Every structure is written in C-alpha cells, then in structure tokens.
Amino acid sequence: MFRLGATRLLQANIQNTSRLLATGRCGAIQSTQSINSTTSVTHALARWTPFRTMTTKNTKANTPAINDSNHSTFISGFSTQGNVVGDAQSLSAPLTQFKTKKPTTPGKRWLKRVPRDHLYKGKAVRSLTVAKRGTGGRNNTGRITIRHRGGGHKRRIRVIDWHRMASGEQQVMRLEHDPGRTAWIALLKHEETGQLSYIVAPQGIKPGDMVVSYRSEANEQAQQPAEEDMSSELLDHGITRTAAIDIGNCMPLKMMPVGTIIHNIGLKRNGPAIMARSAGAYAQLIQTGDTGYAQVRLSSGEVRLVPVEACATIGSVSNPDHQHEMLGKAGRSRWMGIRPTVRGMAMNACDHPHGGGRGKSKGNKDPRSPWGVLAKGGKTRKTPNQFVVKPRPRR
Structure with missing residues (x-):
C-alpha cells in the first residue's frame, strides 16, 4: 500500500x-x-x-x-518498484527477497528466511547418506567436551564429493537442502556411468547444467599441449581452456586465468577441498608463477599460498544471503541442536567462579572461565603461518 x-x-x-x-x-x-x-x-x-x-x-x-x-524533475533517494518512462531506469536497486510470516506470534514477527522454493522437496538419496548419532557434546567417557550441544532434529549426514576425481560430464539433477551445512547441495549424475554424487552447489547453477572435473590425469594431459604442437594446436588448446572456465567445473589452479573467482579450494595435489566451503564463501586467484605456488585472496582478505596442482571449483558458494537470516525464536535454535548459553553470574557458586552472592554481583573477581582461567590478559596472536603472504586486516 x-x-x-x-x-x-x-x-x-x-x-x-x-x-x-x-x-x-x-x-x-x-x-x-x-x-x-x-x-x-x-x-x-x-x-x-x-x-x-x-x-x-x-x-x-x-x-x-x-x-x-x-x-x-527527480526525487533523490526515492524508492519504488516501478520503472520510469523515459529513462527506463528503476528507482530502487534490486533487493533480496526473504520469506517472512504474518506476525501473529512473537516467533513469526522476527522470522526471516531465504526462500527455498527452488529446492527439491523430497528425501535425499539414501546411498549417499550415513546415519548420524547424536553425542550431546560428550566424549567416550561421558563428559561434556563441547558445551551448548544436545537435542535437535534427527538428521542424516550427506556424503559430499570433495575430491571430484571422476572425469567426464556430469549433469545437475536437482538442488537440495542439507541440514548439516549452510550452502545448498547439488545432485550430479555422470553421463557415461550414471553414478550419483553430491557437491556443494555453486551460486547460479541450476538443474540441467553440465559440470566437468578436469582433475584426473587424463583430463590434465588433454589440457596441457605437448612441446611439438604447432601454433594452430596451441590456439585450439587456448579455446578449450577458455571453454573449461565455467561455473561448477573443477580443475587445478595452474589451468585457471588470474582473477578467477573460486571456492572449494584444496591444499594438496590429490587432497580434498578445505577452504571456502560455507554459504556465500569465495576466493580469488591473484597470481600464478613458476614457484609451484599460487596466491589466493580469501574472503577475509588474507592472501595465502596454495600449490598450483591443488584443485578448486569455479564460482562462489550458493546461498550468499544466509548471513542475513533470522531464526525468530529460541525454539528454532533448539531444533538445530543448540542449547542455551547461561551466564556465570546467573549460576551458583559451585558451578562457576562468578556464581553465588546476593543480587547481580560476581564479587569483584577477575573475569574467569568456568574452569578458573583468566579471561583477560592472554595472548591474542598465533604463530605465523609460512603459507600466509598477507594476513587478514584486523580492526
């Protein structure tokens, strides 16, 4: 209105x-x-x-x-959804649409979720999942090693293909929601063998698209020209290499042009994807040389050395608006297996160093952890990593 x-x-x-x-x-x-x-x-x-x-x-x-x-005539900063006749320019930038509810309850009033209408509504492929047994944050002796864990909805772990060793084209069958991660996952079907596998869905991929992994030795040799190749064959190799740079394709860093946006970055030649795997994460390839290492700028601003034989996937991770979601109520956190975090001042003296006393007072004690370790005055720097060229900017 x-x-x-x-x-x-x-x-x-x-x-x-x-x-x-x-x-x-x-x-x-x-x-x-x-x-x-x-x-x-x-x-x-x-x-x-x-x-x-x-x-x-x-x-x-x-x-x-x-x-x-x-x-x-014009209005500065005026926001509307229509287009203006004449310039055919919209007055407002495109905004992300979130799913909200009518505020009939306090939990619905603050609920803000990313729409999932494009995701598959059925169950996951049974053969690509394993059972998950809840531990409640306890170890084998029954003691709590991770606090604020327990309960939650029963779930199965989706087995993700972090290596992408299978060569040949694979078709994206559908996009699914994985309760164990923030990004969407894509179900792939190999065109020749018919084998099914899950990968983290890149942003912009849709059912029916084709993705290729150039990680196997056969594909790498096909992309590398021999020394006796002529100029025409080198030109064909350049065209093939350019066509391989597409969203969802997996290949070594040495095959990518500088400036490529990547995710699911490995740290070894035949190792799995380690970095840039969560929702909206991405990195950028900024340098490749003859030293055997490529420089990759992570989303945090850190520049890191990665072996050029290590593989990565083209594009950024899907669901970039996850960071703007709002659960709306505490019960939704309990569904995810997250238990409440109680302040030490609200506990008894036998449960926390800040507990006990009369009223809201911790007894003028130095802030401590539940195990008596001082919370302030500790070291805030880690041992430098030899593979970090430029650390992330600090506030």
Whole structure:
C-alpha cells in the first residue's frame, strides 16, 4: 500500500512541476537550463512540495535523474518498484527477497528466511547418506567436551564429493537442502556411468547444467599441449581452456586465468577441498608463477599460498544471503541442536567462579572461565603461518 501511494505521489509531483514550469508560476524553478545539478532541483522541489520529508530523505542513495518530457524533475533517494518512462531506469536497486510470516506470534514477527522454493522437496538419496548419532557434546567417557550441544532434529549426514576425481560430464539433477551445512547441495549424475554424487552447489547453477572435473590425469594431459604442437594446436588448446572456465567445473589452479573467482579450494595435489566451503564463501586467484605456488585472496582478505596442482571449483558458494537470516525464536535454535548459553553470574557458586552472592554481583573477581582461567590478559596472536603472504586486516 505504501509503495503504491508513493508511486502516485511521485507521478503527481512530476505533473505539478511540469504544469508550474509551463505557466511560470514556480519561482524556485524557471527552466531546465537554470538547473545544473540534481541537488539544486531536489532542494527546489523541497521548498514548494508538501511532501518535503519524503522527497529529501535518504540522500546518500545514488539515484539517477528522471526525465519527464521536456522538463527534468527527480526525487533523490526515492524508492519504488516501478520503472520510469523515459529513462527506463528503476528507482530502487534490486533487493533480496526473504520469506517472512504474518506476525501473529512473537516467533513469526522476527522470522526471516531465504526462500527455498527452488529446492527439491523430497528425501535425499539414501546411498549417499550415513546415519548420524547424536553425542550431546560428550566424549567416550561421558563428559561434556563441547558445551551448548544436545537435542535437535534427527538428521542424516550427506556424503559430499570433495575430491571430484571422476572425469567426464556430469549433469545437475536437482538442488537440495542439507541440514548439516549452510550452502545448498547439488545432485550430479555422470553421463557415461550414471553414478550419483553430491557437491556443494555453486551460486547460479541450476538443474540441467553440465559440470566437468578436469582433475584426473587424463583430463590434465588433454589440457596441457605437448612441446611439438604447432601454433594452430596451441590456439585450439587456448579455446578449450577458455571453454573449461565455467561455473561448477573443477580443475587445478595452474589451468585457471588470474582473477578467477573460486571456492572449494584444496591444499594438496590429490587432497580434498578445505577452504571456502560455507554459504556465500569465495576466493580469488591473484597470481600464478613458476614457484609451484599460487596466491589466493580469501574472503577475509588474507592472501595465502596454495600449490598450483591443488584443485578448486569455479564460482562462489550458493546461498550468499544466509548471513542475513533470522531464526525468530529460541525454539528454532533448539531444533538445530543448540542449547542455551547461561551466564556465570546467573549460576551458583559451585558451578562457576562468578556464581553465588546476593543480587547481580560476581564479587569483584577477575573475569574467569568456568574452569578458573583468566579471561583477560592472554595472548591474542598465533604463530605465523609460512603459507600466509598477507594476513587478514584486523580492526
């Protein structure tokens, strides 16, 4: 309702400005030639329009001017879903759509989830899953080693193919939700053998797409030209290498051009994917040389050395808007197996060094962990890693 009314107000302001300019009644605006910037017109509109707050709000937005016939009028930072006739430019940038509920309960009021309409609604492939037995954060002796764990919905672990050793084309059958990770997963079917496998779905991939793994020795040799090849064969090799750079394809870092966005990065020649595997994660290949190591910039800003024989997948990980989700209520955390975190001051003296006493007081003690270790004054630096060229920027 508000967006519809705002659009009508915008059209009314444009018509009023055009009429006043034609009759010469508006002293603040005489002609389009006297207006040199978008700011002056916005201020002029704010002096005579009764909707001053609405037209001057959100001045930080980079909104282009709206051309209406022979006169130029525009609203700075005005947000609407429609397109403007003339420039055919939208007044608002595309926003991510989240799934919300009608606020009939407090839990639904703050719920904000990423839509999952494009995901498969059925069960996972049974042969590609293994049973998961909940431990409640306990070890083999029954003692709690990881706090705030326990309960949650029963789930099965999806076996992900982190190596991508199978050569040949594989078709994306469907996208699924994995309760054990934040990103979506894709079910692949090999075109020749018909073998099924799961991979972490890259952003932008859809059912029906083809992905190829160039990790096997046969594919690597096919991509590497021999010394006796002629210039035409080298050109064919370049065309093949360029065609291989597609979302979802897996290949060694030495086969990728500099600047490629990658994820699922391995740290060994035949090792599994280790880095950039969570939702929205990605890295960028910034340098490859003759030293045997490539420089990769991670999403944290850290630049790291990775062997050029190690493999990675083209593109970024799916579900990048996971970081903006809101669970809405504490019960949804319990469904995920996360138990409450109780403050030490709210405990008894026998349970925590901060516990006990009368009222909200920890007895002027130094902040400590439940086991008596001081919380402040410890070391905050780790031993430098020889493979880190540039550490992540710190605040």
